[in-house]
Amino acid sequence: MSTVTIRNYNFPIRFSYKGWNVEIKDETGLFSMKDLKVRVKMQVDTDGLSNNIAHALARAIKIKEKQNSFFGMYGMQSIQEDPEVYQREYCRIAKLANEFARRKGTVDYTLSTNGGMLDRFFGQNISAVENMCQKVVENIDRVYGDVQNEFLKTL
Numbered sequence: 001m002s003t004v005t006i007r008n009y010n011f012p013i014r015f016s017y018k019g020w021n022v023e024i025k026d027e028t029g030l031f032s033m034k035d036l037k038v039r040v041k042m043q044v045d046t047d048g049l050s051n052n053i054a055h056a057l058a059r060a061i062k063i064k065e066k067q068n069s070f071f072g073m074y075g076m077q078s079i080q081e082d083p084e085v086y087q088r089e090y091c092r093i094a095k096l097a098n099e100f101a102r103r104k105g106t107v108d109y110t111l112s113t114n115g116g117m118l119d120r121f122f123g124q125n126i127s128a129v130e131n132m133c134q135k136v137v138e139n140i141d142r143v144y145g146d147v148q149n150e151f152l153k154t155l
């Protein structure tokens with residue numbers, strides 16, 4: 001299990017973890033029983049998927065070049081020299097990434113937690129924020145999983 005380090009405790013807190021863009025907004029009321037109540041909104045990180053597109057595209061081009069050099073279909077011409085093949089592969093993988101992100105959708109839920117007694121005494125909620133971020137990370141690990149690896153498996 002990995003951790004997310006939060007250096008700025010001002011809300012909203014935003015971070016990316018395992019292909020998810022996470023935004024945490026404070027919704028603590030005046031008469032709340034918990035130190036911190038937040039709304040968590042998670043979406044698939046499309047920028048991270050685009051990086052995966054670049055890796056998948058390079059892998060697909062290498063595989064096709066090996067096949068072409070083995071079977072001798074294109075002769076000595078490399079696929080990387082043919083921009084049409086590169087563009088066609090990129091469009092195919094980008095379409096798959098958009099469909100994957102649309103299928104995953106947006107996850108929205110609320111969480112609440114208490115902080116440490118010492119922080120509560122000093123009027124801070126730093127430990128509550130750290131507990132909340134750790135709960136979100138554990139929830140991603142346990143329920144939602146790694147969308148980057150899942151996307152690469154779909155290719």
